[in-house]
Amino acid sequence: MKHATTRVSVPISVPTPVLTIGIDVGDRRSHACVVDGSRTVLEEFSFETNEVGLCEKLRREPCQIILEVGPHSRWMQKSLQRLGHTVRVVDARKIQLISRSNNKTDRRDARTLAQLGAGVPELLGDIKHRSDAAQADLALLLTRDHFVGQRTATINRMRGVLKSVGVKVPRMSTKVFHGRVGELVPEALRPALLPLLAELSWLHQQLRSLDKEIDKMAERYPAVAKLKQVSGVGNLTALAFVLSLDDPSRFKKSRDVGPFVGLTPRKHASGEKDPQLSITRSGNPYLRRILVQAAHYILGPFGPECLLRRQGLRIVERGGKHAKKRAAVAVARKLAVLLHRLWVSDAPYEPWYRTEAPPVELEPKARRSKKKPHRSPVVST
Numbered sequence: 001m002k003h004a005t006t007r008v009s010v011p012i013s014v015p016t017p018v019l020t021i022g023i024d025v026g027d028r029r030s031h032a033c034v035v036d037g038s039r040t041v042l043e044e045f046s047f048e049t050n051e052v053g054l055c056e057k058l059r060r061e062p063c064q065i066i067l068e069v070g071p072h073s074r075w076m077q078k079s080l081q082r083l084g085h086t087v088r089v090v091d092a093r094k095i096q097l098i099s100r101s102n103n104k105t106d107r108r109d110a111r112t113l114a115q116l117g118a119g120v121p122e123l124l125g126d127i128k129h130r131s132d133a134a135q136a137d138l139a140l141l142l143t144r145d146h147f148v149g150q151r152t153a154t155i156n157r158m159r160g161v162l163k164s165v166g167v168k169v170p171r172m173s174t175k176v177f178h179g180r181v182g183e184l185v186p187e188a189l190r191p192a193l194l195p196l197l198a199e200l201s202w203l204h205q206q207l208r209s210l211d212k213e214i215d216k217m218a219e220r221y222p223a224v225a226k227l228k229q230v231s232g233v234g235n236l237t238a239l240a241f242v243l244s245l246d247d248p249s250r251f252k253k254s255r256d257v258g259p260f261v262g263l264t265p266r267k268h269a270s271g272e273k274d275p276q277l278s279i280t281r282s283g284n285p286y287l288r289r290i291l292v293q294a295a296h297y298i299l300g301p302f303g304p305e306c307l308l309r310r311q312g313l314r315i316v317e318r319g320g321k322h323a324k325k326r327a328a329v330a331v332a333r334k335l336a337v338l339l340h341r342l343w344v345s346d347a348p349y350e351p352w353y354r355t356e357a358p359p360v361e362l363e364p365k366a367r368r369s370k371k372k373p374h375r376s377p378v379v380s381t
Contacts (some may be wrong), residue, residue, distance in 0.1 A: 012274045014027025019063040019087075023105045025049060025072050033110040039118050041111060054079055066117035068092045069127040077129065088117065090124035093282070130246040137217055138243040141236070144210040145286060148342065154196050161193060178204060214239060223248075226342045229349035230335070232297040232305040237290050241339050244287040254340040261288050263333035279329060288332070295331035299324075306351035308334055 019042070024031045034043040047053035049072060053361060058065075062084045067073055071090050077087045090113075116124060130138070155177055159169050166183050178200035185193050187313040218224045227238035251257055256263050262282035266273065281288070297303055299312045308331050315327035342349055 019061075020066065020114050020118035021058070021063050021119055022066045022115070023068075023076075024109040024113065025068060025070055025076065026106060027072075029106075030054075030072075031106040033107070033112075033114040034063070035118050037118060039115045041114075044107065044110070046106075051079060055083065057082055058085070062086065064088065064117060066090060066113045066121075066124065068113070072136075073127070074129050088121065088124070089127040089129065090117075091127055094123065094125050108318045115301045125245055128247070128250060130176075130200040130243070134243045134246045135241070140210065140213060140217065141240055141243065142286060144207065144214070146238075147203050147207055147210070151200060154203070158193055158196055159190065165189065175204065223343050226349075227339050229342065230308075230338065231306065231351075232294045233335075233339070236266075237294050240287050240290045241336070242343070244284045245340070248340060248344045251340060254337045254344070257336045257340045258333045261291065261336050261337065263288060263291070263329055291332040291336055292328055295328045295335060298331055298335070298378070301328060304351070307353055307355055308338070308351075310355075345370075 020035050022033050027059050029046050030049045031046045035041055047057040065085045065087045067089050073089050080087045178197055221242050223242050224238040227233050260283050262280045266277040266280050298309050303309050312327040312331040
């Protein structure tokens with residue numbers, strides 16, 4: 001006997017498609033495009049790039065929003081998150097469809113962002129903004145860097161003007177330039193150069209004040225003391241590294257810091273061709289310049305003997321085009337990896353990690369004592 005079976009239809013829950021909004025941000029007006037899960041355009045609109053215009057247009061059900069990184073991305077991300085949206089800040093350089101398009105408009109850019117975010121978001125990359133405290137402290141370092149650039153430009157201007165009238169300024173430190181060069185200025189050039197001397201004096205005072213603030217700031221970051229174990233890394237370099245990265249846990253491996261700073265070479269291999277290209281220069285240019293300056297000190301005459309210095313000098317010894325510059329970039333990349341490793345670990349800094357230190361050189365007197373005595377040549381008569 002067959003038993004009767006009853007079929008019960010169970011409704012299948014279909015997930016509601018998540019809407020994706022791509023926003024092309026402009027200084028005055030921003031353009032947005034809304035697409036569904038199948039990347040079909042549902043709506044396009046524009047709004048003024050301010051808090052009021054953003055809230056009026058985007059106060060809706062939670063959506064995924066794709067936003068290009070830029071000057072407005074920090075405050076826009078916070079405002080959109082307060083509205084309940086999921087915001088993804090992406091790197092504009094990874095979207096070649098926008099930067100190399102022959103029909104580039106703000107409307108098309110917003111549509112491309114939305115469709116890429118809904119279809120292949122893994123190709124866009126993720127940009128993580130620094131915390132407000134780190135951004136404010138980093139602004140102090142950038143102000144100092146701005147004043148240093150102004151001081152260098154003013155000194156070069158004065159040297160050029162004095163050279164044109166036959167006055168050659170001797171080499172001297174930039175810290176004492178404004179106090180010594182005034183004696184070399186001819187009477188005819190004083191109306192033109194005295195304002196520049198006053199500017200140099202003011203810049204010197206501002207830089208001294210900023211250096212004191214930076215030293216105080218370094219005491220608030222425990223990681224600075226760890227990074228300063230490396231010779232050639234002071235408060236300025238350590239703070240620039242800590243504030244630029246902000247969160248060391250965002251990197252799974254310390255080797256990932258090199259590409260983040262832009263100190264790794266570009267790749268353009270095709271077939272059997274794999275040319276050697278320059279570095280990518282991505283990331284924070286200020287941090288990259290600070291690391292390269294520290295690398296030049298390590299490779300310079302006052303640099304300490306360590307593994308970093310030995311590896312850089314080997315590149316110089318191999319020779320080739322721009323050997324010294326390539327060595328400085330390589331040491332800067334290794335220095336970035338080393339600083340991150342010291343930051344996330346409790347291990348002390350070892351200058352000769354897993355290598356043998358070179359033997360200690362003898363003193364000059366001991367080396368001279370081993371020389372053979374000088375013998376005067378025999379003159380035949």
